[in-house]
Amino acid sequence: MxxxxxxxxxxxxxxxxxxxxxxxxxxxxxxxxxxxxxxxxxxxxxxxxxxxxxxxxxxxxxxxxxxxxxxxxxxxxxxxxxxxxxxxxxxxxxxxxxxxxxxxxxxxxxxxxxxxxxxxxxxxxxxxxxxxxxxxxxxxxxxxxxxxxxxxxxxxxxxxxxxxxxxxxxxxFGPGQAPGHAYAAVIPKFLEAAFKGEPLVVHGDGLQSRDFTxxxxxxxxxxxxxxxxxxxxxxxxxAYGTNTNLLELIGVLEMQLGHAVETTHTETRVGDIKASQSDGKRISEFFPEIEPVSLEQGVRETVEWFRETFDYAK
CATH class of the missing domain: 3.40.50.720 (NAD(P)-binding Rossmann-like Domain)
Incomplete structure (x- = not known):
């Protein structure tokens, strides 16, 4: 093929x-x-x-x-x-x-x-x-x-x-997702800040939720x-029907990093959706053999990739 x-x-x-x-x-x-x-x-x-x-x-x-x-x-x-x-x-x-x-x-x-x-x-x-x-x-x-x-x-x-x-x-999200630019996704942006000892910037109240895959x-x-x-x-x-808000995500990151992180809140961004979650039914019907990786395992592997890839994370 x-x-x-x-x-x-x-x-x-x-x-x-x-x-x-x-x-x-x-x-x-x-x-x-x-x-x-x-x-x-x-x-x-x-x-x-x-x-x-x-x-x-x-x-x-x-x-x-x-x-x-x-x-x-x-x-x-x-x-x-x-x-x-x-x-x-x-x-x-x-x-x-x-x-x-x-x-x-x-x-x-x-x-x-x-x-x-x-x-x-x-x-x-x-x-x-x-x-x-x-x-x-x-x-x-x-x-x-x-x-x-x-x-x-x-x-x-x-x-x-x-x-x-x-x-x-x-x-x-996962290994290979680049941080360090203005439009970086939230997980690599959070991890870059955490490894550099900087506060994690949260847009809005942090209760906006996502179905991280x-x-x-x-x-x-x-x-x-x-x-x-x-x-x-x-x-x-x-996506498989998970619903994780940013404050919960920060808790998962802290668990995988092994320490607490500092956060700071700014204004909500234009165009941002408040909540996003799939019901996960059609993906399971079409691809029944595939078992999704959990958020915790995925974050753990992403943290490991950061530590292997970036000097500031070593």
Whole structure:
């Protein structure tokens, strides 16, 4: 099998390459990444064919889709705050980029494109837990672009007979998730501050909750979906129904670090969702063999990666 991973030098993409190498060494893995948010070094030591380029380059996409069995489309500009600051790049990469990937796959006869949507599509919907059939109302340009990502992908099933799959990711975390930049995710941002002895910055009261999902679980699902050709005309929440607020998360971090941390509170960020939780039903129905990694174990492995990777954590 030959799998093309867009955004494969990023956090999730590079973990997915490693997962394929480890569990399916016979699978040929090809990566395209423009390195705008990913790093070539994330693929060091892995067996992969790497192409530096953009999903806005239709000719490059066409050449890479030729002879490919499945595309896992992770290439995007992430981050709600980044999209609020600059909405047009998020739209171009996430919405137009997805359309380009789908068109390249269709032209090459690739039946399955697996895409990463986001829990941010639910936006202002207060329902908890979230089901895939709950109404969507994005609160940020990022959420809108991800709703376009999944809508285009599933429309291609109806319009062209493709066998695509759209996952809504919920706060993926784990080893390889970079800290040290303005739009870093909350867990690496918290860990960087904790290891440096700095206060953890909490936006708002800290009671905002998330369904944190370990990257190893995400990669196991993505690889299984590509290998078995799993498809659906409706999106699937890639999360298992946990509900952890930031204050509880800090408690888990303290337990794994072995010491208390200092916190400071600031204003709530524009576009942030108050609560996010999947009901976890469809993911378990489609992927019954996959056992999700717990938050505690995932944080422990992430802490270990920090200690091995960063001088300030040693």
């Amino acid at each position: 030959r799998v093309l991973i867009t955004g494969g030098a990023g956090f999730i993409g590079s973990n997915l390459v490693a997962h394929f190498n480890r569990t399916q060494p016979e699978t040929e893995v090809v990566v395209i990444d423009d390195l705008s948010t990913g790093y070539r070094s994330n693929l060091d030591g892995l067996t992969v064919s790497f192409y530096e380029g953009s999903i806005l380059d239709n000719d490059l996409l066409a050449s890479l889709c030729d002879g490919t069995d499945a595309v896992v489309h992770l290439g995007a500009i992430p981050s709600v705050p980044r999209s609020v600051a600059a909405p047009r790049p998020s739209h171009e990469a996430n919405a137009t980029g997805t359309l380009n990937v789908l068109e390249a796959a269709r032209a090459a006869g690739v039946e399955q494109v697996i895409v990463a949507s986001s829990s941010s599509v639910y936006g202002s919907n207060p329902e908890l837990p979230k089901t895939e059939f709950a109404w969507t109302r994005p609160m940020s340009p990022y959420g809108v672009s991800k709703l376009a990502t999944e809508a285009y992908t599933l429309a291609y099933n109806y319009s062209y007979g493709m066998r695509n799959l759209a996952f809504r990711f919920f706060n993926v 370990y990257v190893g679980t995400v990669c196991a699902v993505l690889a299984d979906a590509a290998t078995r050709g799993v498809n659906s005309n409706d999106p699937i929440n890639l």
